[in-house]
Amino acid sequence: MNSVNTYPNNASDDFARKNINGANLSGRDLRNCNFTNVTANGADFSRAMLNGANFYGAEMRGVDLSKAILCGADLSESNLSGADLQRSDLSGAILYRANLSNADLTDIDLDGATVQDAKFINCQGLNQEMANVLKSRGAIVENTISSNPEKQERDTKWWIQYVIVPLIAALISSGVVMYFLKEFRSKPDLPVPSSAVESTLVAKFIL
Numbered sequence: 001m002n003s004v005n006t007y008p009n010n011a012s013d014d015f016a017r018k019n020i021n022g023a024n025l026s027g028r029d030l031r032n033c034n035f036t037n038v039t040a041n042g043a044d045f046s047r048a049m050l051n052g053a054n055f056y057g058a059e060m061r062g063v064d065l066s067k068a069i070l071c072g073a074d075l076s077e078s079n080l081s082g083a084d085l086q087r088s089d090l091s092g093a094i095l096y097r098a099n100l101s102n103a104d105l106t107d108i109d110l111d112g113a114t115v116q117d118a119k120f121i122n123c124q125g126l127n128q129e130m131a132n133v134l135k136s137r138g139a140i141v142e143n144t145i146s147s148n149p150e151k152q153e154r155d156t157k158w159w160i161q162y163v164i165v166p167l168i169a170a171l172i173s174s175g176v177v178m179y180f181l182k183e184f185r186s187k188p189d190l191p192v193p194s195s196a197v198e199s200t201l202v203a204k205f206i207l
Helices: 128-136 149-174 176-184 196-206
Strands: 119-121 140-142
Touching: 128 140
Parallel strands: 119 140
Antiparallel strands: none
16 A cells, blocks of 8 residues: 555645555545545545545545545545445535445435435445435435444344343343243243243243
8 A cells, every 4th residue: 555655745735637546545634635537446545634625537446435524525426436435424525426336334424415316326334214315315326235234243143142131031030021931931841940040041042
């Protein structure tokens, strides 16, 4: 990856039509910079300040823009396919005809952004409500994934192991669940727990 020191830190820098593939610009102050038609595939702009920057026609496949601030930036007709835009701020940005296919948009802020004819295809992190809002504003939205499946699976397992099972075990130990098991249990082979260990086993059996 190109060194961050290769690129000055002044807002007046002109990156138009330059090739900065793989450049490390993480955390830089690049407000109002000109990136028109830049080629920046795989570049790292994470946590960068890009307010008002001009990325018109930029080629930025697989770019890292996580936690970047792009308020009011112009990304019209740019290619951001496969980009990481997690927790980025694009409020008021212009995304006219931009390509965000296969991008990760988890926790992105698109408040007030112009998305007419922008492509949101196979994106991660878009819930149905946001997808509907984008469609109503003229975006092309197809096959979005509300969250990362692996992360969702991990979160589910965590809730089951550390919240649901202990809660049921506590209810069993207190006698609440034991009462209902005695009165309404439908499985003749289901034992009424007599200890904390048995309570945990029954809780797992129920789940």
